[in-house]
Amino acid sequence: VSQSRYQIPNSGRFRGFCTGGFGGVWDFLTASSSESTLSQNQWNYAFQLGAGFQYNLMPGLDLDTAFKTFITPNPLLFSDGTSQVKTSYNYTIEIGLAYRF
Numbered sequence: 001v002s003q004s005r006y007q008i009p010n011s012g013r014f015r016g017f018c019t020g021g022f023g024g025v026w027d028f029l030t031a032s033s034s035e036s037t038l039s040q041n042q043w044n045y046a047f048q049l050g051a052g053f054q055y056n057l058m059p060g061l062d063l064d065t066a067f068k069t070f071i072t073p074n075p076l077l078f079s080d081g082t083s084q085v086k087t088s089y090n091y092t093i094e095i096g097l098a099y100r101f
Contacts, residue, residue: 003048013056017066021048025072029085040085046072054098062098067091 003021010016028041052066070090 014053015056016053017051019048019050019052019066019068022046027072027088031085044072044074046070052094057097060100062100064094064096064098066094068094 002023003019005017005019007015007017023046025044025046026041027044028039030037030039032038048068048070050066050068052064054062054064056062068091070092072088074087
């Protein structure tokens with residue numbers, strides 16, 4: 001996924017940002033029941049949206065946090081023609097340290 005980030009201009013220790021991206025993914029899904037197993041795979045488009053902040057702990061070291069969602073909106077159609085998977089939403093919360101050198 002190609003991604004871009006916009007950081008809210010701020011000269012202080014606390015900086016907010018928003019991020020977004022668009023690209024392609026290879027979806028693969030296997031669904032099983034007591035009667036049968038269905039598998040399907042396909043190329044799909046996807047996009048990601050997020051927001052977060054950085055807090056400067058010391059020169060060159062930031063605490064980095066973000067909330068992101070990754071969405072694949074084109075549902076999979078199983079080859080039997082009777083089953084369909086809805087849009088996939090994945091959510092993450094990221095917390096980390098970023099060291100700039």
